[in-house]
Amino acid sequence: MERKAMHYVGIDVGSTATKVAVLDGGGALARTLLCPTGFSSVDAARRVRALLDEAGIDVDTVAVVATGYGRVAVPYANKVVTEITCHGRGAARLFGRDGVVVDVGGQDTKIIALANGVVKKFVMNDKCSAGTGRFLEIMADRLAVDQDELARLARAGTPTAISSMCTVFAESEVISLVGAGEPRENIANGVIESVVARVAALAAQMPGGAYFLTGGLCDNVYVVERLAARLGKPVDTCPEARFAGALGAALCALELRAERG
Template sequence: MAVGIGIDIGSTATKVVVAGEGGAIRQQLLMPTGFSSVDAAERARAGLASKGIELGEDTRVVATGYGRVAVPFADKVVTEITCHGRGAVRLFGPDGTVIDVGGQDTKVIRLKAGRVIKFAMNDKCAAGTGRFLEVMADRLGVSHDELADLARSGELTKISSMCTVFAESEVISLVGRGEPRPNIANGVIESVISRVATLAGSTGGKAPYYLTGGLCENDYVVERLGAALGSPVTTCPEARYAGALGAALTALELP
């Protein structure tokens, strides 16, 4: 039986999905990308082997994501937009607006009848990405989840800088002035939410909204994003693998 393997090498995490007949998900793997995308690709192959999945005549591999060109055993390379859109269609449905908050960038993809009709991406420096949240959490000495917990009990403290480096300087100044950590955490998350909602608006995004990527299991972010968009945001744990899933589905169609 043919097997489709999708490998999504992001700037922070590498996701792998193995799909079988009818697109049924057989395996999901998640690992840090680390310094080298080439090394991440080899670790992905080793991870597959540990699950009893070897590359061969009955397997096809499609690579996507930030490090997609670094997968030497890929049969095809496909853009993130295409793969995230396809994965979201499989997970959620053919129509809606997909929001993927990645480590390096944020993508908004509009779907209609199962096809991508428009998309937008933020600037890599913009303070609206997962990496920005990581930097701010580290600065406050907390984890991602703890950042969200702090934000729930805080009052909004505006963080205006569009660049992660300058925004970090703002946070340092707020800490120095004695601003409570919950207030800073609230400001950090609301800064991201505001920029993501603005990006969604630039595509003419409409409900239903779907969240993919590493923040899909952060309930507070999902809640606040829905409030900013004026409509609930749907997600699920598998949404983190949307890009790899779309790649795996594409791999199943290769000759």
């Protein structure tokens, strides 16, 4: 009888997107999956199960660890682990050295200091703060552009201050600027600078030799550039950094299987 390949699955159920990382039997990253979380984390977990089934991975026969905002909504997970632990472990695997992880999520921003590959300490922003990925999504919608276009406009604009700490009030500021005839380029620049300034201020609480950007903004080149400028140091990232939390969860799944023999 042919033996099925072993897999270890990490599922990061975020407020905006659900990310999945699958390790092969040797612990190498074999596959990533992404789907919107939508209204219900439970529904997102069902969609992930269907996607894994399509990929030939039976969640009933492999080790599964869940993390993120909706981690308790994954009924087939063998274990749930905190976001901080998983993001730290995932980043340590991706970047291979100690530093400070800057994870800009849809709901919050996490700053995690790594020492010897594990979490040393961390800070998080206020969930009402305008320093999250969801803030950029809302403002892009208000300007009738997507994230790529928002970044392109911002690069061409000059700063326009967005001062509100609350997303609702900041959106009102943007509406007022639009009504006053402020160019979209300038508003886009102000929006991104607002987010970057808040993230940088939080990250500055964890000074380190290197900064690693994870989360949904890791492929936004302009945001990476502006964050590095604010911090005064390079910010490393990579396409897989969006899956750092899921990767960390998958690494926990690998350990879980080893513990159980």
